[in-house]
Amino acid sequence: MSKTWKLIRIMLKMQFSLAQKSTSEKMGYLFLLLFAIPFSVFIFFALDGIIGGLYDVLAPTGNESFILGILLMMMFVLFVFVSIGSILSSFYFAEDIESFITLPFQPYQIMLGKSATPFLTLYLTNTAILAPALFIYGLHSEAGITYYIYSVIIWLITPILPFVLTAIVIMYLMRFLNISKNKDRMKIFAGLFMFIFIIGINIVFRLNTSSTETGEEFAQIITEQNALIEMFTKLFPHAYLSSISLTQPDTTLGIVFLLLTVLLTIAIFFIYLTAGQKLYFKGVLGLSGGSKKVFNEEKALKQMKQGNVLFISWLKEMRIMLRTPTFFTQIIVQSLVFPILFIVIVVFDSGGGQFSVLSLGPMIEQADEKKVILSLLGFTVFALGINPAAISSISRDGKNWFNHLYMPIRAETVIMSKVVAAFSINLLTIIVIGVVAFIFAKIPITIGGIWIGLSLIISWITCIAGTTLDLYTPHLKWTDEREVFKGRMIGILSLIIEVVVFGSIILLLWNIKLFEGLWLTSIVLLVVFTLLSILSHVILKKVIRTHFYSILQKK
Known part of the structure; x- marks a missing residue:
């Protein structure tokens, strides 16, 4: 495990070191930090207005869990969207991959090292959106200390599930891309996966949402406790479990649902390590192979012509x-x-x-x-x-x-x-x-x-x-x-x-x-x-x- 931590630290230093950064780039980071302060204040007050308004409407019917459920669903989709590009770039398209393959590390160790930078990106997003949203909900619901303890746990594990699920799917797909002899086209195909996934998610949500059904059933659903969250989280069981555990932190059901959420995350993470050990190198080596082509001088001369x-x-x-x-x-x-x-x-x-x-x-x-x-x-x-x-x-x-x-x-x-x-x-x-x-x-x-x-x-x-x-x-x-x-x-x-x-x-x-x-x-x-x-x-x-x-x- 110590080798893995050392590898993670090395990769993070390579990515974020300021050793060879110019003065303008360093000033850019400072300006970005200063810019983040007013932006964070704006996000906080915007979330406060949205969550406060929804809580006043949904709390009387016992559907306040819908606020947390829809928030966690949105974070899941956002994390998947962010993870696809970062996983493809960090795991497969970075120039230093072949250098690490030759070192005495297991595939899952290199994969964990490559996961460090994308994970930091997710946790920065998590800190900017989910953390203040959970805090604001606690203020409006007048929650006790148990809620905030649960919130910290939920905040820590929320980015893990979408990241590892996305990584498993990508590694499985990349495993079979090495059958092609054209490296560039296969990389482009992998990049298109992100685009298709984004559009597909949007279409699925819209196909599953009928304005007629919503108008007929909403009056009945709104009167049943937790009915809204059950309707909207059919495809996201972790959002349902997490939201119920946060809205009922002092009950046996809340504790059980929190444990189920943690166990689900741990189980998926171990599947992620297993998949990385079995599939990661096969996808990387397939992309690095490329194709061998014989240079045809006569054909090249025919294709050469003067142009604008x-x-x-x-x-x-x-x-x-x-x-x-x-x-x-x-x-x-x-x-x-x-x-x-x-x-x-x-x-x-x-x-x-x-x-x-x-x-x-x-x-x-x-x-x-x-x-x-x-x-x-x-x-x-x-x-x-x-x-x-x-x-x-x-x-x-x-x-x-x-x-x-x-x-x-x-x-x-x-x-x-x-x-x-x-x-x-x-x-x-x-x-x-x-x-x-x-x-x-x-x-x-x-x-x-x-x-x-x-x-x-x-x-x-x-x-x-x-x-x-x-x-x-x-x-x-x-x-x-x-x-x-x-x-x-x-x-x-x-x-x-x-x-x-x-x-x-x-x-x-x-x-x-x-x-x-x-x-x-x-x-x-x-x-x-x-x-x-x-x-x-x-x-x-x-x-x-x-x-x-x-x-x-x-x-």
């Missing part, structure tokens, strides 16, 4: 993002999650309730066109959010950046190919949302066309801004692709700039009475966005001149 430099550079960037597993999951999958979930919500929830997406078109026709176009653009800013392709444009090259210094390609061409690649990723989001808006929501053609056109300009500006920020403060000295995205403030900084700039423009036009009507508002927005686009190009060119050839000289 910008297009070829863009194609190279797209291939890197599609073929590198970490980049694929962090950029492509992350960019598609929001629009695909948007489609699922529309398709599976288009007929329920008084308000529906299907009624959005008639509502827009009757609303103020100026406020409609401004609201749609605000939605676009939210949908695009942080563009991971733009804020990693330069950093993705890593130590290979020096290749650009002697290749006969202009610096502006190299950078613009990265901007266009980031814009292409955003374009997928815009197309999907546009199709849903026109086909399902039946937004008027004129408003929809103006909205999509202005959204394309917004996307182009954000891509330039993200690429400029990454060129100004790149992270090239990484040993694992995950470092390009984790522990950097560039994503938050990019989002702040985007919200401040576009949010201010939308807010000003919303309140200025001088600009009314769809066409006048759209012309003003077009002029402003065009000027912003020109300004962003000027700033990018200046940063290219001052930083493109001196990046590697920075410490």
Whole structure:
């Protein structure tokens, strides 16, 4: 066991050591810590309002356990979502895996060492959401000391079950991926598993939720004690056990359910160790094998032809993002999650309730066109959010950046190919949302066309801004692709700039009475966005001149 702890400490030091971090990166961690304080206060008061309101409604009928049950269900889904990407990256796609395989460690020991960093991520999320939620519930229910003891135990074991279940499934699937001769395609297939799982979970919940049944049965269910939690936790027995143990901590049933929850977690964890011992190395060795190909010079010469430099550079960037597993999951999958979930919500929830997406078109026709176009653009800013392709444009090259210094390609061409690649990723989001808006929501053609056109300009500006920020403060000295995205403030900084700039423009036009009507508002927005686009190009060119050839000289 001591060898396992030493291995875990080594891997944690490798991941979080500040030894070779630049001053800007260290300041970024400090800024992130300071930013977390007001964010935590906001989360606390938001949870207090939600839990307090639900408790006042559900407590009189004895259904207060529903609050904890639904909270634990949401945490389970969230932990699975976070774990899929971190498990794939840490267990299979990190560059140091083959180095550890040669050391005298058992497979389960290396697997536990690789689990340390993902577990820390889960416990940080657990501390930010579940811990204050349990504390707030205790305050509203006036719980005794037994409740808080149980809460600490539940808090400790909650991340374990979703993580180990996800890891077992992934290890089982990766065990059979070594039958392929194409390593890159199999890694991409594994990355797609995360995307499919997220959408599948959402569809299952919506298929199992009928608005008609809910309306007929809710009146009866709400009158029965713990009936709500029994209905909503059919697929999550641990959430039911934990919630009942917390709402009845001083009863025999509460103690029994807590013990059952702990025993269930321990049993699954030992299955996790067994699965790791049997399956982990088989999946890792299968991925590291690759395929042996004989170089055919004649065939290669036939495929070589002269083309547009910008297009070829863009194609190279797209291939890197599609073929590198970490980049694929962090950029492509992350960019598609929001629009695909948007489609699922529309398709599976288009007929329920008084308000529906299907009624959005008639509502827009009757609303103020100026406020409609401004609201749609605000939605676009939210949908695009942080563009991971733009804020990693330069950093993705890593130590290979020096290749650009002697290749006969202009610096502006190299950078613009990265901007266009980031814009292409955003374009997928815009197309999907546009199709849903026109086909399902039946937004008027004129408003929809103006909205999509202005959204394309917004996307182009954000891509330039993200690429400029990454060129100004790149992270090239990484040993694992995950470092390009984790522990950097560039994503938050990019989002702040985007919200401040576009949010201010939308807010000003919303309140200025001088600009009314769809066409006048759209012309003003077009002029402003065009000027912003020109300004962003000027700033990018200046940063290219001052930083493109001196990046590697920075410490």
